[in-house]
Amino acid sequence: MKSKFLLSKWRNVLGVALGVTMAANLNIATAAGANTTGLAVTDKEVTVGILHSLTGTMAISETGAQEAEKLAIKQINESGGILGRQIKIIQEDGASDWPTFAEKSRKLLVKDKVAAVFGCWTSASRKAALPVFEKENGLLYYPTFYEGLEQSKNVIYTGQEATQQILAGLDWVKKEKKAKTFYLIGSDYIWPRTSMKIARKHIEKVLGGKVVGEEYKPLGNTQFGSTINKIRLKKPDVIYAAVVGGSNVAWFKQLKAAGITSKKQTLLTISVTEDEVLGIGGENLEGFYSIMKYFQSQDNPNNKKFVKAFKEMWGDDSVIGDVTQAAYLGPWLWKAAVERAGSFDVDKVVAESEKGDIELKTAPEGYVKLHKNHHLWSKARVAKWKKDGQAEVVFTSDLIEPDPFPKGYQ
Amino acid sequence: MNFIQERLLGGKNGMIGIAILAALIFIILPATLDLFRLNLVGKYLTYAFAAVSLVLLWGYGGILSLGQGVFFGLGGYAMAMFLKLEASDPESTKIQSTPGIPDFMDWNQLTELPWFWEPFSSFGFTTLAVILVPGIFAFIIGYSMFKRRVGGVYFAIITQIIALILTVLIVGQQGYTGGINGITDLKTLNGWDIRDDSSKYILYFVNAILLFGVIFLSRYVLTSKFGRLLLAMKDKEDRVRFSGYDVSNFKIFVFVLSAMIAAIGGAMFTLQVGFMSPSFVGIVPSIEMVIFAAVGGRMSLIGVVYGTLLVNFGKTMFSETFPEFWLFLMGGLFIAVVMYFPNGLAGLWDKHGYKLTNCIKNLQCVNVAKAFIDSKRKTKVDVAND
Numbered sequence: 096m097k098s099k100f101l102l103s104k105w106r107n108v109l110g111v112a113l114g115v116t117m118a119a120n121l122n123i124a125t126a127a128g129a130n131t132t133g134l135a136v137t138d139k140e141v142t143v144g145i146l147h148s149l150t151g152t153m154a155i156s157e158t159g160a161q162e163a164e165k166l167a168i169k170q171i172n173e174s175g176g177i178l179g180r181q182i183k184i185i186q187e188d189g190a191s192d193w194p195t196f197a198e199k200s201r202k203l204l205v206k207d208k209v210a211a212v213f214g215c216w217t218s219a220s221r222k223a224a225l226p227v228f229e230k231e232n233g234l235l236y237y238p239t240f241y242e243g244l245e246q247s248k249n250v251i252y253t254g255q256e257a258t259q260q261i262l263a264g265l266d267w268v269k270k271e272k273k274a275k276t277f278y279l280i281g282s283d284y285i286w287p288r289t290s291m292k293i294a295r296k297h298i299e300k301v302l303g304g305k306v307v308g309e310e311y312k313p314l315g316n317t318q319f320g321s322t323i324n325k326i327r328l329k330k331p332d333v334i335y336a337a338v339v340g341g342s343n344v345a346w347f348k349q350l351k352a353a354g355i356t357s358k359k360q361t362l363l364t365i366s367v368t369e370d371e372v373l374g375i376g377g378e379n380l381e382g383f384y385s386i387m388k389y390f391q392s393q394d395n396p397n398n399k400k401f402v403k404a405f406k407e408m409w410g411d412d413s414v415i416g417d418v419t420q421a422a423y424l425g426p427w428l429w430k431a432a433v434e435r436a437g438s439f440d441v442d443k444v445v446a447e448s449e450k451g452d453i454e455l456k457t458a459p460e461g462y463v464k465l466h467k468n469h470h471l472w473s474k475a476r477v478a479k480w481k482k483d484g485q486a487e488v489v490f491t492s493d494l495i496e497p498d499p500f501p502k503g504y505q
Numbered sequence: 506m507n508f509i510q511e512r513l514l515g516g517k518n519g520m521i522g523i524a525i526l527a528a529l530i531f532i533i534l535p536a537t538l539d540l541f542r543l544n545l546v547g548k549y550l551t552y553a554f555a556a557v558s559l560v561l562l563w564g565y566g567g568i569l570s571l572g573q574g575v576f577f578g579l580g581g582y583a584m585a586m587f588l589k590l591e592a593s594d595p596e597s598t599k600i601q602s603t604p605g606i607p608d609f610m611d612w613n614q615l616t617e618l619p620w621f622w623e624p625f626s627s628f629g630f631t632t633l634a635v636i637l638v639p640g641i642f643a644f645i646i647g648y649s650m651f652k653r654r655v656g657g658v659y660f661a662i663i664t665q666i667i668a669l670i671l672t673v674l675i676v677g678q679q680g681y682t683g684g685i686n687g688i689t690d691l692k693t694l695n696g697w698d699i700r701d702d703s704s705k706y707i708l709y710f711v712n713a714i715l716l717f718g719v720i721f722l723s724r725y726v727l728t729s730k731f732g733r734l735l736l737a738m739k740d741k742e743d744r745v746r747f748s749g750y751d752v753s754n755f756k757i758f759v760f761v762l763s764a765m766i767a768a769i770g771g772a773m774f775t776l777q778v779g780f781m782s783p784s785f786v787g788i789v790p791s792i793e794m795v796i797f798a799a800v801g802g803r804m805s806l807i808g809v810v811y812g813t814l815l816v817n818f819g820k821t822m823f824s825e826t827f828p829e830f831w832l833f834l835m836g837g838l839f840i841a842v843v844m845y846f847p848n849g850l851a852g853l854w855d856k857h858g859y860k861l862t863n864c865i866k867n868l869q870c871v872n873v874a875k876a877f878i879d880s881k882r883k884t885k886v887d888v889a890n891d
Contacts, residue, residue: 150832188828193687193782195824198545202825205541219782222686226779230700244612283677284685289612313673314685500600 135208136439141180143168143426144187144203146214146224151191152315152340157216159370159419160238161186162409164213167426170404177430178437185209193223200224204231210439211236213425216418218242218286225250234441236425238418240365240387242289243499248445251428252470254421255388257290258501260365262297263475263492264386265335269302271490272361274332276307280322281337281366283311290337290365293504300503307331312338317345323353336364343371347379357382363477368416369484377484385486387417388473389460392485401459414484420459427455428465462494470497512728513721522807522854523720530713540702547709547777549817550716552577554770556797556809557716558763561723563795564803565732566759567739568656572664573767573794575671576639578786580768582675582682583638585781586622587631588691588699589683607688613680622681628695635772636765643764644757651753651760656742665788672787687782691775699776712773719766720806726762727806735759767794800842802851811850 135142145164147157168182176182185207187199196215203209204227211234215221218241228235228249235250243256268274277298281287291309298304307329310322326334338346343366350356362383369391372380391402391414401423405415429444431453436443447453451467464472472494478486534546555573563569595604601611606618624630646667650660675682683689691699698704726732738745738752746752775781784790793816801812819838823831846853 149828186828188824188831190824193784194778194780197778197780198548198821201541201544206539219686222689223780223782226690226692226700242612283679285609285612285679288679292614311677313676 133208134210134439134441136180136210139180140183141177141439142183142185142207142209143429144185144207144209144212144214146187146189146196146199146203146212147216148191148220149186149188153189153191153216153220155374156340156370156418157189159413159416160216160422161214162413163405163415163419163423164426166405166408167423169408171426171430177433178439182426189214189220193217193219196220197223197227200227200233200235201231204228204233210234210433210441211429211444213238213422215239219284221250232441234429234444236422236429238422238425240417240421242286243501244289246468246470246499248469249441250469251425251448251465252497252499253424253428254418254471255473255475256470256497256499257286257293258498258504259470259473259495260386260388260475261290261294263495264363264365264384264477264490265294265297265302267477267490267492268333268361268363268384269304272332274361275304276329276331276333277304278307278326278329278331278334279309279337280334281311282314282316282339282342284314287311287337287339287366291335293501294335296504312342314340314342316342319346319349323349323355326355327353332361334360334362336362337366338364339366341374343367344374344376347375347383351379367480368418369414369486370416370419372480372484373414377480377482380480381482383480384477384489385480386475386477388475389417389420390476390478390486390488391415392478393460393476393488395459395461397457397461398459424455424458424463424471427457428453431455432465464494466497468497468499470499472496512725519724519807523717526807526810527717530716531710535706535709540705543709544705544777545817545821546814547705547712548774549814550709550712550810551770551774551777552794552797552817553716553810553813554719554773555767555794556801556813557719557723557806558766558770559794559798560803560806560809561726561735561759561766562763563798564805565727565735565739566756567735568756568760569658569661569795570664570760570763571661571788571791571795572668573763574786574788574791575664575668576643576764576767577771577774577790577794578671578675578781578783579639579642580635580771581775581781581785582688582771583625583631583634583768584772584775585688585691586625587628588694588775589688590618590622590626591694592690592692607683608690609683609686609688610680615680619681635768639764639768639771640761643761647757647760651756654753656756665791668786668788668791672783675783675786683782685783687780687784689780689782691779694776700779705777708773708777712777715769715773716810719769720810723766723806731755731758796839798849800839800849802849802854805849805851805854808849808851808854815850 145161147161148154165184168184171177172181185203187203189196189199200212203212213236215224215235215237216239221237224235225247229247233249236253237250238253240254240260241256243258279291279294281291288311295306295309298306308325363386364383365386367385368387402415406413432444432447433439435447448465449467451465453465455463460473466472474494475492476488477490478488480486535543538546555577559573589607593605593607598604598608601608603611603616606615650663676685693699699708734745734750734755738755742752797813797816798809800816801810802808819835823834827834842849
């Protein structure tokens with residue numbers, strides 16, 4: 096009897112409490128509903144988010160990007176801020192874990208109400224965060240060269256999409272090295288696969304060359320023996336590589352150990368920047384080529400200023416890779432769009448960005464222009480690696496139009 | 506009444522524990538947290554399914570599985586496949602070269618839906634698949650191991666390897682699985698937008714109710730004869746076998762049951778988070794689930810829920826407050842738990858919680874307080890009388 100009484104009492108308590116809860120929730124919901132257009136902007140300050148991996152396997156790669164974003168924001172603040180407001184940063188750690196990126200994006204947009212987010216590195220993290228940005232109508236500046244096939248209203252892509260990076264480099268190697276046969280190797284995920292698909296179509300249909308091997312290795316793979324044997328057998332004119340992350344170290348060391356060096360073999364990679372060379376070691380890579388849009392050694396006044404400022408802020412031994420530079424462009428592109436719109440409102444900023452005529456003449460890579468399709472017009476560069484971990488630019492293309500959905504390459 | 510009280514709720518003590526947890530999950534958290542945080546709690550509670558499944562399997566069965574992520578992931582993928590098909594109607598995918606199939610298939614040059622995706626356009630089938638696919642998979646693994654008397658550390662290693670293999674498989678077969686990106690951009694469930702604020706509340710409560718259902722089910726199993734056999738097997742497997750029981754069958758059963766429980770968590774995860782990726786299938790999440798169970802107390806169905814909440818709250822809070830060195834704080838937390846509370850939070854509760862429980866159970870607090878006041882009054886009266 097007693098227990099029955101107790102139970103029914105509990106039930107009452109539960110019922111009442113649930114009712115209270117619902118009411119409280121309704122209140123919260125309506126209060127938030129009225130503020131959905133309100134961003135964290137005061138008369139003196141505007142808040143933005145930085146979202147990169149500070150821990151985990153991607154931390155090495157993403158550190159440079161967040162450093163560059165902080166540098167750009169510091170410079171903007173020193174020059175008077177945006178619309179008279181200083182930029183305040185809220186930083187979150189994506190922890191190399193894609194769902195964490197989604198969680199932190201939601202936190203930045205919903206709780207902190209940041210006006211823009213600079214962040215993400217891998218495609219997987221962007222794909223995870225993208226629905227959040229679209230749902231909450233946030234604005235993401237994404238710095239990495241990537242596979243394309245995407246164009247979201249809520250994202251500005253400051254790196255190259257695949258065709259921008261790949262085609263000019265292939266044309267160059269065909270012309271300079273008289274290359275006819277290609278061996279494609281990449282890590283096994285969407286970016287290398289899409290890039291290789293584009294490369295193969297270009298090689299076969301446009302250049303009239305031949306792909307003699309195409310291979311994908313799991314992420315984090317460190318065994319390239321069988322690949323190297325196949326390469327020896329097929330003797331391709333060019334090895335075309337998109338191996339990423341830690342695998343790169345094993346890949347280039349094993350190539351060298353097997354006697355495949357730049358003396359006898361042309362190798363063109365689309366996944367090695369100055370950041371990766373730190374881990375690989377310049378001596379293991381000497382004479383091989385990378386295609387990127389930016390190299391630290393680029394000789395122009397913008398870049399000299401940028402490199403100097405970067406080293407002052409983050410130390411003399413820091414290096415600057417392609418993504419780091421692209422990340423640096425993010426806050427500047429945002430500033431330009433906000434000032435034109437006269438507002439931090441995401442829809443207005445996007446509308447200005449979509450006019451397709453925002454230029455950055457001060458970009459370290461030279462000159463960039465924002466295309467209507469949210470990507471940047473930029474140049475592709477081929478550079479030859481030197482022992483000291485820097486690269487010498489040997490070829491610069493014309494300004495290339497971004498084409499995230501390339502016809503004929505799908 | 507008695508059946509419910511004794512077998513499902515775990516007697517008076519168990520009932521108080523459940524009532525406190527229910528109050529926390531159904532009332533206190535929803536009343537105090539905003540939607541963003543509540544959604545996070547909802548996500549954590551889906552991991553609690555996996556932790557509860559480990560109480561059955563590891564705490565009572567003594568079978569350590571380092572591959573619960575596999576089942577969590579299979580459940581999650583089954584749900585994600587259904588949601589993805591719904592999100593990929595020809596209208597919203599008309600930009601693709603083959604409209605009507607999920608976007609990642611289009612990127613991988615697939616021109617039609619693979620046969621094993623077809624049935625996932627039915628919600629009924631999907632609901633069944635969420636439970637049955639991991640169940641059948643667990644049965645195959647369990648049957649082939651336990652019948653051969655593979656156990657202990659070997660079983661742990663093999664389950665871990667299965668987690669690894671499945672991750673590699675999912676990442677490698679990206680045309681069929683979405684690869685390392687996973688299955689993303691899920692929008693509606695039978696036309697119901699799962700990203701709305703109101704649906705987030707509903708999903709949270711559905712998830713919590715399911716979790717309690719699973720706890721009751723587990724308690725029912727553990728208080729049955731089967732539960733006692735499980736404990737006996739854990740302590741002296743040979744003796745149980747010599748008594749004429751087929752040990753392997755019991756092990757297969759508990760393994761399959763735990764797989765199904767973890768899978769429900771996975772499906773609820775997909776619904777609340779809005780995507781599924783191989784990072785919930787592999788070794789790291791599987792081991793994290795074991796950590797949740799260890800921190801909460803692997804013999805306690807309620808304790809592991811607290812363990813899961815505590816670890817995940819810690820993760821979120823530390824990483825928001827100290828983005829640069831939060832991992833060290835998490836490490837410190839684990840070390841502290843293992844050193845000072847080897848039986849997890851539940852152990853702590855067993856040691857000191859009885860005081861509180863007794864109090865509530867017999868309404869002793871009132872009595873004690875009354876007695877105390879009475880005695881004071883009495884002494885006063887006595888003194889006055891003197």
